[in-house]
Amino acid sequence: MKIVALVGSLRKESFNKQLVETIGKRYSHLFEVEIADIGILPHYNEDDELNPSEEVKQFKKQIADADAVMISTPEFNWSIPGALKNALDWTSRVERPLVGKPVLPMGVSQGALGTVRAQLHLRQVLTSNVGAKLMPPAGNEIFIGSAGQKFADGMLTDETTLQFLDQVIGKFVAFVKEQETK
């Protein structure tokens, strides 16, 4: 199974990127994770949508070719970062690679709330014309707060959080397979 990950933060030491990398390593027996570089995408402009840049074409193809998508986002001013919104806006027009695609939202913050407000917005965007297929949220929402205490040496190391991830990832893999047989 191939999963493309979108990381809302562009910084090198991003905890959200570290989460995606941890998932890629920990569940390498279940799927391969490839991080899409959303930082190189131009600002969405309707004038360009029928003939977008190579970066946009490649980004859409990367998603279209994947079995599923993970999105790990920080919270910026109670919402998702502009770079992530921009990437999702590109997916919502002309060729729409996220339509019907299973997507697992998640997020890491250094504060206590673990991106609750950002992920509410993210779910709203994903269910708009973006058209993503979301797993029912009950029991499957990944909010990781207090990141400073849960990561070490570039990886998520908090055992309770890892065990919770084991459950949600297991359910997500089953959800993706279920969509493929439909």
Ligand SMILES: Cc1cc2nc3c(=O)[nH]c(=O)nc-3n(C[C@H](O)[C@H](O)[C@H](O)COP(=O)(O)O)c2cc1C
């Ligand atoms: C512009 C900006 C706005 C932020 N706004 C919020 C916020 O609204 N809520 C919050 O919990 N954290 C906020 N933060 C803190 C980030 O969530 C925190 O820096 C997080 O670690 C960034 O994710 P990253 O480690 O993946 O880069 C903000 C940070 C920045 C740079």
